Amino acid sequence: MSKNDVFLPKDFPELKNDTFLRAARGEEPEHVPVWCMRQAGRYLPEFREIRAKKGFFDTCRSPEDCCELTLQPLRRFPFDASIIFSDILVIPQAMGMDVQMLTGKGPTFTDPLKEPEDLQRLKANVDVNKELDYVFKAITLTRHKIEGKVPLIGFTGAPWTLMSYMIEGGGSTTYSKAKRWLYRHPESSHMLLKMLTDVIVEYLLGQVAAGAQALQVFESHAGILGPVEFKEFSLPYLRDIARRVKDRLKEKGQDVPMIVFAKDAHYALEELSESHYEVVGLDWTIDPRSARERTGGKVSLQGNMDPCALYAPKELISDIVKKMLEGFGTRGYIANLGHGLYPDMDPENVAAFVDAVHQHSKLTVKKA
């Protein structure tokens, strides 16, 4: 694919269910749209079957597999949106780092960044159309195969979350190696965050050109930072990403809703609602009513049922959903979990969650 080809208009099937896009833009559709983070995942036996055939990142590099995995949950549940199957760590790989997915250990970097000099090891000008074209191909293929049933969301990890993985070398409870950089090497930290931001902007634009109809930015490690560090090392880059992506899309007469999900960043809710994103995604530590008050109608909200509530009996799931809907209201609201589905979750309870959102919200919208 040449650089220009990815910007060619693509003849995609017409969208039949736009409830997610309307809610993202602050409207009140006929029912509250619902999807789940990690809806294409290990809790589905059909996902495990495909994944058993090859390594995790080889799966990510196969547009056909990504397409199939993205479509799997849609065959089971009446979700109102889909998210392309991929991973946030494809960006450090595109910048030249080796990342493996080890069973029982998760993402593991062969040679994490240790000192500021290590930044020289990273590719300076990443050609995303070359390095990440497999994601773009997966998006285009999926957008066709989804047949307009629901919109397709593209995504990326945010700069701080990716930086923390690149330094830590994998998952951690404290992320103290990565945080050490913030306190000891603030200038180099900003340099790395800026490098990541530049790649992320091109990556998100490439995803839209390939067919993504919305974009979610995962700042999954926001909660490791305090409010002061978040304002210095995360928020400016989140803002920069949204502004640059939107400006560039505008030049082409395009616009897609953007969602920021900064997990555990309840201390920054006001700032997040003024950071150029249409939607703020929430984890379960925030009360829906107070989230509405604090964001003052400036953005739509997405979330935020505790994923572990899916371990509850179905009747209780329905009650929890009803209360969540009462708290958020049905306008400018996208139902979701407060983080991704866990591998041991029962698909039947996922179905109960989706049905409860549709049923309760249909009644409320009708009454209004």
Ligand SMILES: O=C(O)CCc1c2[nH]c(c1CC(=O)O)Cc1[nH]c(c(CC(=O)O)c1CCC(=O)O)Cc1[nH]c(c(CC(=O)O)c1CCC(=O)O)Cc1[nH]c(c(CCC(=O)O)c1CC(=O)O)C2
């Ligand atoms: O549990 C493990 O062994 C490693 C899991 C892991 C992965 N990337 C990772 C992590 C760290 C973590 O989530 O804590 C690293 C990773 N990937 C992702 C995030 C963002 C987040 O969840 O907050 C993160 C960071 C999570 C964190 O550190 O808190 C994003 C991701 N991974 C994935 C997707 C795609 C999708 O669900 O369609 C998505 C994005 C969209 C979404 O949430 O729906 C897919 C993915 N990545 C991964 C897996 C499991 C590995 C496998 O299939 O063999 C899977 C599938 C699944 O969750 O069952 C690998």
